[in-house]
Amino acid sequence: MTVRHRVGRLVVGGGIGGLTAALALARNGVPVHVLEQAPEFSEIGAGVQLAPNALRVLDRLGVLGDVLREAVRPPQAVLMSAVTGERITAIDFGAEFQAAYGHPYIVTHRSDLLAAILDACRAEPAITLETGRSVRSVRQDGDVAVAVCADGAEYRADALVGADGLWSAVRAHTIGDGDPAYIGDVAYRGTIPTAAISDRAGKDNMTWWIGPGLHLIQYPVRGGELFNQVAVFSADERGPAEEWGPPDELDRAFAATTGHVSEGVRLVNRDRRWVLRDRPPARAWSRGRATLLGDAAHPMAQYLAQGACQALEDAVVLADLLTAHGADVPAAFAAYEAERVPRTAEVQTWARRMGEIVHARGVTALLRDALLADRDARDFRYTDWLYDYRTDARPQAPASAG
Ligand SMILES: Cc1cc2nc3c(=O)[nH]c(=O)nc-3n(C[C@H](O)[C@H](O)[C@H](O)COP(=O)(O)OP(=O)(O)OC[C@H]3O[C@@H](n4cnc5c(N)ncnc54)[C@H](O)[C@@H]3O)c2cc1C
Structure with a gap:
């Protein structure tokens, strides 16, 4: 029955x-x-970046304090060349950023984020979880x-x-x-003890090492105790998609990157990979x-x-x-x-x-880097559309069980 x-x-x-x-x-x-x-x-053992548009939501729901307890507030997002090791540009997450958006930019462990939301759900008599x-x-x-x-x-x-x-x-x-749909890229990700990695672009920062058809993102989580890494590269699309981008291809893709990047990739978690998809x-x-x-x-x-x-x-x-x-x-x-x-x-x-911009090759990459070279780290014109979105612009709904 x-x-x-x-x-x-x-x-x-x-x-x-x-x-x-x-x-x-x-x-x-x-x-x-x-x-x-x-x-x-549960969530996978990796980090997540949360921009002010997300923090505004967490704040409204009363869970931001719990999320911030374990999170890290990076002073900057730094864009570096994975090939030459040179700095391309940065976004400053300091006082002006916070004044512009009302909230900081944070990075945290996914389990810590989920735990904060789950605890709040468990404390709500109106929610039944199965x-x-x-x-x-x-x-x-x-x-x-x-x-x-x-x-x-x-x-x-x-x-x-x-x-x-x-x-x-x-x-x-x-x-x-x-x-x-397949994006054509494969990601490896996970956290390692922060002590395992050398200090190259600042361990406090959110650092994005970019190169032709690849990138490595690094940032601290859990109060700086763990270091999150996401290595992404354009995979050879051979055989069934779920088998794309095996570890030897990851190593080959990053072979020509600067020492710090290849060292990071050597330490990245290899027991699972993500063949990236969107729609x-x-x-x-x-x-x-x-x-x-x-x-x-x-x-x-x-x-x-x-x-x-x-x-x-x-x-x-x-x-x-x-x-x-x-x-x-x-x-x-x-x-x-x-x-x-x-x-x-x-x-x-x-x-x-x-x-496409971060994975650009050849002249396109040179042009990108030249255009970004003189950008002011406190120029937020390009992030306003994304981070300044207000879900609370509408009048608050009255309570109703509908
Ligand atoms: C490499 C990588 C890095 C990323 N980094 C970021 C980042 O820094 N910042 C950011 O904002 N986003 C990031 N994302 C995206 C982010 O992870 C996802 O958009 C987000 O997790 C989506 O949340 P969700 O709750 O919609 O779906 P999910 O997290 O997929 O949750 C779906 C839930 O539904 C459950 N479920 C599935 N099917 C069923 C079913 N049939 N019945 C019952 N339950 C079911 C699952 O078990 C799961 O718990 C990243 C993604 C990738 C791949």
Whole structure:
């Protein structure tokens, strides 16, 4: 016999986006149920950069203090040549940056970020969390969205939010546009003890070493105790995609880089690699009583370090609109798409372009470096569109259980 559960608001996926959406709904007084496929809520052992647009969301939800406790505030983001070892340009994250955006730029361990959000969710009586629940499919049944789990159990919801990441089962129902696309790059990432790495570009900074078809990002996490590294390169597209970019190809790709970079790459975690994928922007994410957020809605290349930041923005906007529209869920989803589709489409598009800029070769790379050479580190004209986005520009929604 099929086990059926009736819930009002259902979030599928308990990653950064899904848990933040649940928290935002609960803070608005709306009860919400979360289904996570993994046996426990967890994140991979790597770092994440969070820009002021994300910190604004965490602040509003009351979890910023917890996040900042373990995070690092790098004084600068420094762009270095991975080939010559020379500095190309920098962004100063000091007092002027903070005055411009109202929040700092931070780097932290993904588990520390997730733990802060999860603790806040656990303290909210309006949130019910369930792990070990994998959603296989979604269907529309009149005014109800039905999530069907691997064991056949069904969750019937007035509003269902697919926050189930890159391989979203909910997206298969709402859009059904197949697999995400290969970017052509492979990433290796993870943390190492900070003491293991030499001091070249400043261990406090967020340093981005760039070269033809490759880059290495380095920054401290967990109060400086651990050092996060992300090595990315254009892979030879031979054989099945999930086998692209084996470790010997990683070493070959970085063979001609400066000593500090090749030393970092030698130490990068090699037990797992990510064949990077994204999607072109979609025009809409919703169908009936189901919608999407985060990577399920707009998976993007990581070159702007905004995937998680955009998931956080989505979460509060969606929660506010679901609260404000009460029982009229389709109206809430329409307003959510009107606000979030254009914003995330721009970020998705620029994330891809940023990849082309940092991985440029030959004359294009020379031109890039020459143009950036005289840039003022406190010139924020190019980051305003990204970091100055206000999810709180709309009047706060009144509390309603909808
Ligand atoms: C190399 C790399 C570096 C990055 N760096 C940054 C950065 O510095 N800053 C930044 O903002 N972003 C960064 N990103 C992007 C960021 O990691 C993602 O955008 C973000 O994690 C998306 O969060 P999410 O909650 O939408 O999805 P996920 O984190 O994928 O969470 C989805 C959750 O849903 C669960 N789930 C999946 N399927 C089901 C199912 N069928 N049923 C139930 N549960 C399910 C999963 O187990 C998971 O817990 C980076 C990405 C990569 C690849």
